[in-house]
Amino acid sequence: MKQASTGAWKLWLGRRWLLVAAGFLFLFCLSHLGLKLTHHTEGYDAWAGTIRFFQASVSPSFTDENPRLPADATPFLARLGEDLIRTIRYALIATAIAIPAGLVLGLLASSHWLPKFLRWPVRIFLSLLRSIHELIWAIFFLSAVGDAALSACLALAFPFAGTLAKVYSELIDEQKRSAHDLIRGAGGGRAQAFLSGIFPTALPDMITYSLYRFECALRSSAVLGFIGIETIGLTIHRSFENFYYGEVWTALYLLIGTILAIETFGSFIRRRLSQASSPKQTTEQNPTEETLRKSAPRDLPLRASALAWLSIIGLAFILGPSLVNSVPEGQRAERLSRFLTKLTPDPVAPSTQLASWSERLTAWKEGSQELMPWLANNWRNPGAEALGNTVIMAIAAVLIAGAGAFLLIPWACRNLASAQPMGLISGRGKIREMISLMIRGFFIVTRAVPEYLYAFLLVGLLGPSAWPLVLALALHNLGILGRLWSEVVENQPAGEARCVIQIGGSRLQCFLAALLPLSLNRFLLFFFYRWESCIREATVLGMLGISSLGYYISIQKNFRQYDDILFFTLLGAGAIILGDLLSDLIRRKLRIGRFDV
Amino acid sequence: MSDISVRDVTHQFGATSALAGVAFDISPGESVALIGASGSGKTTLLRLLGLQQKPTKGQVKVMGCDLHEAKSCNLRSTRSKIGMLPQDLGLVPNLRVIQNVILGRSGSRSLAGTIRDLAWPKLSEREEIFRILSRMGVEAKMYHRTDTLSGGQQQRVALSRTLYQGAKILLADEPLSAVDPARARDVLELLTSLSQEQGFTLVVSLHQLELAREFFPRLIGLKEGRVLFDGSPTDDEVKTLYQDAQNHQDPVRG
Numbered sequence: 001m002k003q004a005s006t007g008a009w010k011l012w013l014g015r016r017w018l019l020v021a022a023g024f025l026f027l028f029c030l031s032h033l034g035l036k037l038t039h040h041t042e043g044y045d046a047w048a049g050t051i052r053f054f055q056a057s058v059s060p061s062f063t064d065e066n067p068r069l070p071a072d073a074t075p076f077l078a079r080l081g082e083d084l085i086r087t088i089r090y091a092l093i094a095t096a097i098a099i100p101a102g103l104v105l106g107l108l109a110s111s112h113w114l115p116k117f118l119r120w121p122v123r124i125f126l127s128l129l130r131s132i133h134e135l136i137w138a139i140f141f142l143s144a145v146g147d148a149a150l151s152a153c154l155a156l157a158f159p160f161a162g163t164l165a166k167v168y169s170e171l172i173d174e175q176k177r178s179a180h181d182l183i184r185g186a187g188g189g190r191a192q193a194f195l196s197g198i199f200p201t202a203l204p205d206m207i208t209y210s211l212y213r214f215e216c217a218l219r220s221s222a223v224l225g226f227i228g229i230e231t232i233g234l235t236i237h238r239s240f241e242n243f244y245y246g247e248v249w250t251a252l253y254l255l256i257g258t259i260l261a262i263e264t265f266g267s268f269i270r271r272r273l274s275q276a277s278s279p280k281q282t283t284e285q286n287p288t289e290e291t292l293r294k295s296a297p298r299d300l301p302l303r304a305s306a307l308a309w310l311s312i313i314g315l316a317f318i319l320g321p322s323l324v325n326s327v328p329e330g331q332r333a334e335r336l337s338r339f340l341t342k343l344t345p346d347p348v349a350p351s352t353q354l355a356s357w358s359e360r361l362t363a364w365k366e367g368s369q370e371l372m373p374w375l376a377n378n379w380r381n382p383g384a385e386a387l388g389n390t391v392i393m394a395i396a397a398v399l400i401a402g403a404g405a406f407l408l409i410p411w412a413c414r415n416l417a418s419a420q421p422m423g424l425i426s427g428r429g430k431i432r433e434m435i436s437l438m439i440r441g442f443f444i445v446t447r448a449v450p451e452y453l454y455a456f457l458l459v460g461l462l463g464p465s466a467w468p469l470v471l472a473l474a475l476h477n478l479g480i481l482g483r484l485w486s487e488v489v490e491n492q493p494a495g496e497a498r499c500v501i502q503i504g505g506s507r508l509q510c511f512l513a514a515l516l517p518l519s520l521n522r523f524l525l526f527f528f529y530r531w532e533s534c535i536r537e538a539t540v541l542g543m544l545g546i547s548s549l550g551y552y553i554s555i556q557k558n559f560r561q562y563d564d565i566l567f568f569t570l571l572g573a574g575a576i577i578l579g580d581l582l583s584d585l586i587r588r589k590l591r592i593g594r595f596d597v
Numbered sequence: 598m599s600d601i602s603v604r605d606v607t608h609q610f611g612a613t614s615a616l617a618g619v620a621f622d623i624s625p626g627e628s629v630a631l632i633g634a635s636g637s638g639k640t641t642l643l644r645l646l647g648l649q650q651k652p653t654k655g656q657v658k659v660m661g662c663d664l665h666e667a668k669s670c671n672l673r674s675t676r677s678k679i680g681m682l683p684q685d686l687g688l689v690p691n692l693r694v695i696q697n698v699i700l701g702r703s704g705s706r707s708l709a710g711t712i713r714d715l716a717w718p719k720l721s722e723r724e725e726i727f728r729i730l731s732r733m734g735v736e737a738k739m740y741h742r743t744d745t746l747s748g749g750q751q752q753r754v755a756l757s758r759t760l761y762q763g764a765k766i767l768l769a770d771e772p773l774s775a776v777d778p779a780r781a782r783d784v785l786e787l788l789t790s791l792s793q794e795q796g797f798t799l800v801v802s803l804h805q806l807e808l809a810r811e812f813f814p815r816l817i818g819l820k821e822g823r824v825l826f827d828g829s830p831t832d833d834e835v836k837t838l839y840q841d842a843q844n845h846q847d848p849v850r851g
Contacts, residue, residue, distance in 0.1 A: 195712070
């Protein structure tokens with residue numbers, strides 16, 4: 001008993017400690033970022049621009065706002081439609097590549113196949129795949145491969161394969177092993193036991209997660225437009241720079257609509273997979289095998305959507321212009337070789353761009369003592385500062401998002417913010433339900449728009465500083481955390497919370513006294529999970545022109561200094577992997593704490 | 598020749614020893630109950646009998662196969678003759694009943710065969726499974742998802758799986774743990790009558806002493822990893838079995 005009480009006490013301290021630390025961290029971030037939210041050039045009327053932008057939200061354009069377009073130009077809506085289809089196509093192809101790759105890598109990273117010392121290299125490789133942002137992959141692929149379409153697909157497929165593999169391996173390792181052991185015990189082989197004992201139970205979660213990743217791929221595909229690949233992001237970029245705000249809003253609405261449609265489809269599939277479909281009633285007294293098989297419960301909508309999904313992926317590969325068309329056949333090897341030279345750190349790069357392997361090797365040997373000074377120099381100026389800024393932006397953003405979501409969820413979660421909180425009748429509730437609906441809608445919309453897009457728009461409206469990036473990250477993550485946390489609260493058993501309402505407590509009291517303590521561990525789990533992705537995203541947001549890793553990456557991109565880009569990228573990747581490890585550690589501690597009490 | 602022979606078996610998990618110097622033989626077709634308090638080593642012993650683990654010391658020989666000299670026998674084909682009914686049943690919740698039953702024969706199927714069986718079972722197999730499920734009284738659920746069945750029905754599905762497997766030995770780990778007391782007798786009735794009907798060796802671990810005495814001619818009593826009695830115990834022997842273990846379980850009521 002004594003041990004249990006010290007355990008609980010430690011946990012209590014652990015949570016307090018986290019809160020205090022978060023407070024100090026936020027103050028530190030504030031001192032670093034400054035309090036000035038807007039940075040405009042002299043004489044620029046910021047409000048007028050902002051007001052004009054938001055006014056346009058009620059009057060999205062259906063025709064070109066540019067008066068000087070030639071008469072035979074493709075009309076705006078048709079162009080936008082093509083962009084959207086291209087965006088979806090790249091996302092589809094990328095996910096179709098990433099899923100099988102993630103499956104193989106995920107199996108290798110799970111505890112079923114490889115011994116531990118071989119599993120770790122796979123896991124490190126996966127972290128590296130994941131921690132390099134798709135925008136940076138795209139910069140590399142554009143230079144190495146050349147074709148925009150192919151580069152877009154590969155740039156999305158690589159990090160997504162890493163993420164999918166990680167989650168697949170976790171899902172596989174989470175499954176109970178009893179069926180697996182039983183099949184082994186009945187003489188089945190390892191592969192048989194895995195395939196029939198573990199895989200079927202992990203599959204529904206793997207499918208829902210893959211669908212969610214497709215939604216993410218769609219957002220990322222749109223964002224690729226900001227580095228010049230022709231997706232819907234490029235249209236938004238161009239229209240915004242030309243002050244065609246109506247066009248921006250049309251594109252935004254279209255993108256949000258598409259993402260919401262996919263999300264609805266995803267939750268439909270999730271519902272279908274989690275519950276068995278009800279069997280048809282057989283009227284016969286003693287049914288034969290034949291009649292049983294014919295009346296077996298079958299989920300036709302589920303099967304139809306699987307079929308539709310597969311055919312859409314097939315069409316994405318077949319229809320439309322070829323993915324490889326812009327680079328002449330003979331120049332591919334040359335292009336790749338030139339890219340490799342530029343990617344090699346300057347001191348050890350060969351003198352000619354089209355060097356052979358032996359030339360590369362000698363250049364590497366000759367310049368190797370110069371390599372350390374080169375690294376040190378890059379670290380001093382500007383690596384360290386850029387990295388610091390990036391991490392600070394990520395921390396400030398996730399803290400703001402967490403605080404915002406925390407304040408909103410008591411008003412959002414369905415079991416509390418209703419006319420019948422926790423199933424008990426209360427006098428009033430219509431307004432509560434309206435507020436709850438609005439907040440949940442807000443969560444959905446904020447989450448549907450990618451961070452990078454928010455950042456781009458906010459930099460345009462607030463002027464260049466770190467704040468628009470922080471706010472962009474915070475806004476997107478507020479939506480995600482709000483949704484995830486509400487789900488946690490909604491999934492709590494009603495018992496304890498109902499007691500508070502039963503004895504006359506208010507909804508807020510019920511939240512603080514019963515629902516929050518029950519949910520806190522999972523809240524923190526999700527919070528740290530979002531922290532990881534904030535760091536990852538913050539590394540590229542700087543590409544919008546604010547001193548951080550992304551800023552230097554975008555500058556070096558203009559000079560085609562791929563070795564420097566690689567340096568900053570790996571620096572960011574290192575931070576992300578460190579953040580991953582840290583958050584893994586904290587999450588594991590929290591998980592153990594859950595069973596201690 | 599005995600089906601199962603256990604010679605001087607000691608098994609340890611780290612520093613704690615689960616079994617110490619256990620020895621007995623079981624002949625083909627025999628029905629045996631392993632009884633003892635929680636933590637007396639019943640489950641460990643069943644795992645050893647199922648050839649799932651090597652004992653730390655001593656010899657476990659099942660149908661002529663010994664894990665210490667596994668090269669001399671075909672481990673997989675031996676295992677395919679041992680049916681297990683673990684406490685949590687080991688069913689795949691989101692597969693259909695027929696698919697779970699079909700997995701019983703994994704030991705005599707290739708990987709490709711397993712995939713085919715799961716997706717397109719042959720007519721002969723379907724009919725055989727239907728017969729077995731009918732014998733168990735759950736044929737109506739043949740094409741339902743396994744997790745939609747009640748606990749008792751799932752236990753019958755798990756039993757059907759071992760019948761389809763054609764096991765020569767059935768090892769059941771506390772088959773009454775999830776069954777309501779009123780149905781406990783039915784389950785033991787079913788197990789023992791199946792064992793006689795199909796002629797397989799039955800080893801069941803049980804908490805419930807009275808039920809064990811009623812249904813099994815031979816009881817092996819385990820206490821702290823040692824065999825306390827083997828055969829039909831006297832009342833005094835039974836008393837010592839549960840001494841110092843009163844807080845675990847009431848031996849008489851079960």
